[in-house]
Amino acid sequence: MGIATELRGKRVINARGYSTKVGGSRPSAEVMEAMVEASTFFVRIEDLQASAGAVIAELTGAEAGYVTAGASAGLTLAAAAAIARLDPGRMNRLPQSDGMPNEIVLLRRHRNDYDHALRLAGARLVEVGFNDWTFAYEIEEAIGERTAAVFYLGSDEHANLSLADVVAIAHRHDVPVIVDGSMALPPAANLRRFFEIGADLVSFSGGKHIQGPQASGILAGRRDLITSVALQHQDMDVYPEMWPSRGLIADHVVVGPPHHGIGRGFKVGKEEACGLIAALRAYVRRDFAAEAARLGGYADEIASGLAGIRGLHARRVDGHLVPGAMGRPGPHVEVEVGPDAGLTAFELVNRLQAGDPIVCTWEGKAFEGQVRFYPDGLADGEASEVVVAARRACGA
Numbered sequence: 471m472g473i474a475t476e477l478r479g480k481r482v483i484n485a486r487g488y489s490t491k492v493g494g495s496r497p498s499a500e501v502m503e504a505m506v507e508a509s510t511f512f513v514r515i516e517d518l519q520a521s522a523g524a525v526i527a528e529l530t531g532a533e534a535g536y537v538t539a540g541a542s543a544g545l546t547l548a549a550a551a552a553i554a555r556l557d558p559g560r561m562n563r564l565p566q567s568d569g570m571p572n573e574i575v576l577l578r579r580h581r582n583d584y585d586h587a588l589r590l591a592g593a594r595l596v597e598v599g600f601n602d603w604t605f606a607y608e609i610e611e612a613i614g615e616r617t618a619a620v621f622y623l624g625s626d627e628h629a630n631l632s633l634a635d636v637v638a639i640a641h642r643h644d645v646p647v648i649v650d651g652s653m654a655l656p657p658a659a660n661l662r663r664f665f666e667i668g669a670d671l672v673s674f675s676g677g678k679h680i681q682g683p684q685a686s687g688i689l690a691g692r693r694d695l696i697t698s699v700a701l702q703h704q705d706m707d708v709y710p711e712m713w714p715s716r717g718l719i720a721d722h723v724v725v726g727p728p729h730h731g732i733g734r735g736f737k738v739g740k741e742e743a744c745g746l747i748a749a750l751r752a753y754v755r756r757d758f759a760a761e762a763a764r765l766g767g768y769a770d771e772i773a774s775g776l777a778g779i780r781g782l783h784a785r786r787v788d789g790h791l792v793p794g795a796m797g798r799p800g801p802h803v804e805v806e807v808g809p810d811a812g813l814t815a816f817e818l819v820n821r822l823q824a825g826d827p828i829v830c831t832w833e834g835k836a837f838e839g840q841v842r843f844y845p846d847g848l849a850d851g852e853a854s855e856v857v858v859a860a861r862r863a864c865g866a
């Protein structure tokens with residue numbers, strides 16, 4: 471038994487999709503080889519970020535790219551860049567942002583767990599609209615001298631204001647738009663699409679559908695903002711006279727190097743950066759139709775295996791991995807736990823996560839009596855184990 475298996479304890483069957491709580495994804499051998507290769511040498515991190523950024527720019531169509539420690543870290547860096555821009559004095563003061571344009575305008579319906587990442591940089595969130603409707607003029611009115619950016623949740627496909635609408639308003643006022651693209655892959659087309667629409671910075675997770683290292687992500691977009699990100703993220707133990715980026719001073723881009731910035735605690739190792747780029751290169755070649763067919767098979771197996779359990783109503787639901795969708799899950803199983811099931815959705819989730827192996831499900835709708843099974847992280851043979859565990863949990 472290796473040390474990782476020793477530390478893991480009980481085996482976990484991941485039926486909740488790629489998520490941080492269960493360790494992200496299972497990076498391919500190709501990704502792990504890149505990480506091992508990176509572990510054998512030293513490199514100046516700014517050089518590595520520059521070449522990784524060039525690959526990201528090429529594959530996303532953005533002006534510039536950067537490897538982050540995840541989409542959440544990317545959002546903090548994006549907010550920091552929007553607030554401080556290329557002013558080292560401001561960079562040094564964050565998250566204290568008094569006296570700087572520090573407001574980030576967003577649709578109320580786009581408030582979510584991860585907007586703490588924006589506030590972490592010193593941003594103040596300005597919500598507009600209602601949960602189900604936002605007028606364009608409400609965004610327009612909220613933008614003013616104190617506005618640093620407008621935020622948009624890339625995976626929202628039901629908002630009445632599209633990203634294109636919001637970009638048009640923000641750009642009329644010369645304000646950048648930050649997009650959280652973490653749940654917007656698949657479809658892979660969204661790697662490019664947000665930039666085609668005009669987003670200024672987009673943050674993606676490396677450890678979800680891209681299946682790179684769990685503690686990695688991509689931030690891409692406007693070159694000046696990515697330069698600000700780099701300055702606030704890298705180790706800045708430098709002196710102006712010997713700083714490898716001193717050309718930025720000579721060219722009057724910055725007056726001097728900032729100190730360690732708001733992003734220093736989200737550092738990215740050379741192993742993560744190289745693993746992420748290996749995963750991203752593989753991502754744009756991946757056969758998503760074949761993957762969806764395999765996952766659909768697991769979903770069918772779970773749905774049919776749960777059929778006939780008293781009080782449970784299981785059905786396969788298909789996402790649409792089509793270009794044009796803003797980001798939807800692929801095939802999965804939605805299980806309604808009815809009043810005659812003899813247990814609640816909460817109990818079903820808890821029994822599954824108390825078992826051996828532990829079966830992790832997606833519990834976000836349990837308060838509505840629904841438990842979801844996402845097949846993305848299942849290996850061959852695990853769908854039938856999920857069925858056995860669920861039948862046992864229901865006493866069937």
Ligand SMILES: *Cc1c(COP(=O)(O)O)cnc(C)c1O
Nearest residue numbers: 490540541542543584652653675
């Ligand atoms: C997962 C997630 C994030 C954070 O991504 P990490 O790569 O884990 O940091 C941000 N936003 C949304 C909507 C997410 O689902």
